[in-house]
Amino acid sequence: MTRISLKESLFLGFCAVFILLSRAALRLHLGISGHVMFSTMFFLLIARGCVPRFFAATITGLFAGTAAMALGMGKGGPLLLIKFVLPAMVVDIGAMALPFMFQSYLLCALVAATAASTKFIDTYVMDRLVSMNPDIILQHAFLEAAPAVLFGVAGGLFVPPVIRRLKSYGVI
Amino acid sequence: MRIRLRQLFGLSRLYRGQPGTGNRRIGSIAVGAKLLGLMVLSFFAFGTRTSAGLLWLTGINLALLFVFRYGFIFLRREIKVFLWQTVIIVSLYILRFGWIEGFKPGAMISWQLSLTYVPGLIFVKTTPQPRIVETFSAVVPYRAAFVMATCLKFIPLILTEIRNIYEGQVFRGAKILRKDLLNPINWPDLVFCLALPVIIRSMNLAGEITLAAKARNFGLKKKRTCWPGI
Amino acid sequence: MIPASGIYLQAVTCPITRSSIFTTNYNTGDAVASTACKRREVDSVVRIKNYSYAYPDTTQFAIRNINLDIETGQCHCVSGPTGSGKTTLGLAIKGLLPPGKEEGRISGVSATEDGGTDIGIVLQNPEIQILASTIGAEIAFGLENLCVDPAAMPARVGEALEAVGLDRPFENETAHLSMGQKYRLILASHLVMNPRLLILDEPAGQMDPDGLKKLLKVIQALKNAGMSFLLFEHNPEFLTEIIDVYWHLDSEGYLRAGHFKMSVYDPLRSGSPGSGRLGATDGEVVSVRKLTVSGADGSPIFSDLLLRVAKGQRVTVYGANGTGKTTLLRCLAGFVQASAGDVMVFGKKPVPRNLRGKVGCLFQNPQQQLFENTVYDEVAFPLKRYGKRRSAMASKVDEMLSMCEIGELAEFSPHKLSYGQKHLVALASVLAADPELLLLDDPFAGLDQSRCEMILNLLSRLNQEKGLTIIWACHHPQMFSGWADLEFLMKRGKIFAHSS
Structure with missing residues (x-):
């Protein structure tokens, strides 16, 4: 496979920017836990669907995490990077394992749900590090991850029609 | 014929604010050291288990805010998030262990979690964004740095x-x-x-x-x- | 192929080049000392012979059989309708086209001492070409890419800044420059790499008259010093004072020598559907009293604005870039809150939710609004949202498509149309909802004059027949002079009646 082009890299960068912008906008206006996963999943999947490179979504996640750190968005400081990169890696693995993923609502929803559920791992690891009670860690991680998965699936479901339109326009 | 601007416009005059070489590198090192220091502070919060230790760390974070000439108020939005997190964690502890047994450890864990995040927030809030991007540019490949800086711009x-x-x-x-x-x-x-x-x-x-x-x-x-x- | 409305003049080729001793004064625009116009042996900067190019995945050539020879110190201008391939030709000369089908050859391009090519190209939109946040870093960008020693950069950057007359410190932020200054900054960022030929793509398109005047002065000074220019401009009338050789690229992609002069819009031309005016009728659509709007930093963008627009009036608001025209329109649409004063639209304070269906908006680059699969669906979208019945919707869409002369494109994907056609689809989709007030924020900048004229006639017709009130903001007063009932000029935060 040829090296990722500058245009593709910039597009992935813009997808990362959209993730951050929508996080900022949603945080201001809604304030519902996990809702940011809607736009995060949507743009991570769009990034991978538009740029068919193995690490496309991971690069987007890396950009988004780094920029979030630089812009001071969300809590977590340097750990923010993991929050963005983990779901992005799941999207890349999903796209590699399921080649027709972007034509199927079901597969997109499945991959989005799996990727969004990494929120469970983030929370679990953080809570373990601060020595929280093991029973409560599970409950806390579940409370954090459940809405994220629901919103992530909603975001994922919009991806196939958008990709289909972009293809019909000749944009990708 | 090769046209040279120097030939076209004579000797260039020196501009106001003409930069000295090396400013950027020194700036990047300073930002890098600050990041490293605050990351160490964040990792200390993970390992601290006593309220005295957490008090010390809180004091250091507050002192840093003072050093960087920021009031605690600039973290007001994050404080809301921390409060919400505290409510969830403390509630879970109370549900599991009851009021007496659950409240203190729940509050301690929330406090500890908040202290792992605060140094990162201090870093991003007290460092100009161009400086942060510049520092990243110094350590990542130039193409990646260009893409990131351009997208942010x-x-x-x-x-x-x-x-x-x-x-x-x-x-x-x-x-x-x-x-x-x-x-x-x-x-x-x-x-x-x-x-x-x-x-x-x-x-x-x-x-x-x-x-x-x-x-x-x-x-x-x-x-x-x-x-x-x- | 020459459009019927145009006047085709004979090629004006000037074999004279100016030689100078390379000391040029930006302020006077003259090459100081002996600027002598004399015949002499001249170098060819670039020579194009029988060149044709087709983009990848297409079989049709975008430009065909191009023959062009640019000599030192000359300024060539290629005009032609939007989408005729002007930018493609510029990119071909610079070597920036993707690998496609090519015939013929481009020769004469050589390497500079730094290892780049001796051709610079300034693309259409300066905003997108500025990649750094400070003036110094922006100009040095090309030098960084050519691995020029950092110690040598400040002097070269200083020279380039001086050449374009931008007397600003290196650390000044690029975001604070006006559009004209940004354009000259981009020019400097190419000059710093010592090109022999500069290609400028639509230099007049984005700029207000004042910015353009300063740019022309810079180009003249550089020309006098021996720099060659190739301009691509659909309306070269703004640039005549610097052009030596005129060319015309037709819609088939053929380049012909000659000055293609666009017809000037005449609102009173007999037979023109826009010749009549409805003028003011009963009922006030817009009433603005002592309006002040402030920016994010709290300083006023404009203050104490007075504006009254009656139903059926055509209003144009002129002004340089950044004078607040867009903000005024957004305020009328209810998207920007007034810091002081009153705004009434249809007798009430403007709220977007309540104005839906009554107000139509077209902002800059309206083709960006397109998202449906076919042109038909695109035009039908507002009718669906406003709950029109299917039968009524079909007849309305057909009416709008034929009115905008795009009836034959109904089943096409809007994204595969030409630049001009996309604009017409966007306009049709806004007009389909039968708005009573149309707010236009320079949406047709970049369109050629014939397309603009067609749109003006269409709007005039809607104004006459349906009493559509139109408020149109643009930065070139001469473009639609005489078309409006009321003309205003926005300058230094105030609005002035221009003429009536």
Whole structure:
């Protein structure tokens, strides 16, 4: 496979920017836990669907995490990077394992749900590090991850029609 | 015939604020050291188990805010998030262990979690964004640094374009006003009327920026030098 | 192929080049000392012979059989309708086109001492070409890519800044420059790499008259010093004072020598559907009293604005870039809140939710609004959202498509149309909802004059027949002079009646 082009890299960068912008906008206006996963999943999947490179979504996640750190968005400081990169890696693995993923609502929803559920791992690891009670860690991680998965699936479901339109326009 | 600007316009005059070489490197090292220091502080919070230790760490964080000449008020939005987190964790502990047994450890864990986040927040809030991007540029490959810096630089332009598309679509009947979006039935309008045109625009924008960069020989050589100013 | 409305003049080729001793004064625009116009042996900067190019995945050539020879110190201008391939030709000369089908050859391009090519190209939109946040870093961008020693950069950057007359410190932020200054900054960022030929794509398109005047002065000074220019401009009338050789690229992609002069819009031309005016009728659509709007930093963008627009009036608001025209329109649409004063639209404070269906908006680059699969669906979208019945919708869409002369494109994907056609689809989709007030924020900048004239006639017709009130903001007063009932000029935060 040829090296990722500058245009593709910039597009992935813009997808990362959209993730951050929508996080900022949603945080201001809604304030519902996990809702940011809607736009995060949507743009991570769009990034991978538009740029068919193995690490496309991971690069987007890396950009988004780094920029979030630089812009001071969300809590977590340097750990923010993991929050963005983990779901992005799941999207890349999903796209590699399921080649027709972007034509199927079901597969997109499945991959989005799996990727969004990494929120469970983030929370679990953080809570373990601060020595929280093991029973409560599970409950806390579940409370954090459940809405994220629901919103992530909603975001994922919009991806196939958008990709289909972009293809019909000749944009990708 | 090769036209040289020096020939065309005579000797250049020195400009106000002509940069000295090396400013950027010193700046990057200072920001890097600050990041490292605050990361160490964050990791200390993970390992601290006693309230005395947490008090010490809180004191150090507050002192840092004072050193950087920021009041605690600048973290007000994050404080809301921490409070919400505290409510959830303490509630879970109380549900599991009861009021007496659960409240203190729940509050301690929340406090500890907050202290792992605060140093990162201090870093991003007290360091100018161009400085942070510059520091990243010093450690990541130049192409990645260029992409990141360019995407961040174009945020205002992207926001203007999003705004134009949004406002135009509102008057074409798209149900994407804030109140409309409280109803998930209208979310498809948000995706198709706003997100889709924005994605197409960002693809075109990526192409135009690439062309502009290549017109000035970006990517011609494997390495590049660096403007000595800020 | 020459459009019927145009006047085709004979090629004006000037074999004279100016030689100078390379000391040029930006302020006077003259090459100081002996600027002598004399015949002499001249170098060819670039020579194009029988060149044709087709983009990848297409079989049709975008430009065909191009023959062009640019000599030192000359300024060539290629005009032609939007989408005729002007930018493609510029990119071909610079070597920036993707690998496609090519015939013929481009010769004469050589390498500079730094290892780049001796051709610079300034693309259409300066906003997108500025890649750094400070003036110094922006100009040095090309030098960084050519691995020029950092110690040598400040002097070269200083020279380039001086050449374009931008007397600003290196650390000044690029975001604070006006559009004209940004354009000259981009020019400097190419000059710093010592090109022999500069290609400028639509230099007049984005700029207000004042910015353009300063740019022309810079180009003249550089020309006098021996720099060659190739301009691509659909309306070269703004640039006549610097052009030596005129060319015309037709819609088939053929380049012909000659000055293609666009017809000037005449609102009173007999037979023109826009010749009649409805003028003011009963009922006030817009009433603005002592309006002040402030920016994010709290300083006023404009203050104490007075504006009254009656139903059926055509209003144009002129002004340089950044004078607040867009903000005024956004305020009328209810998207920007007034800091002081009153705004009434249809007798009420403007709220976007309540104005839906009554107000139509077209902002800059309206083709960006397109998202449906076919042109038909695109035009039908507002009718669906406003709850029109299917039968009524079909007849309305057909009416709008034929009115905008795009009836034959109904089943096409809007994204595969030409630049001009996309504009027409966007306009049709806004007009389909039968708005009573149309707010236009320079949406047709970049369109050629014949397309603009067609749109003006269409709007005039809607104004006459349906009493559509139109408020149009643009930055070139001469473009639509005489078309409006009321003309205003925005300058230094105030609005002035221009003429009536």
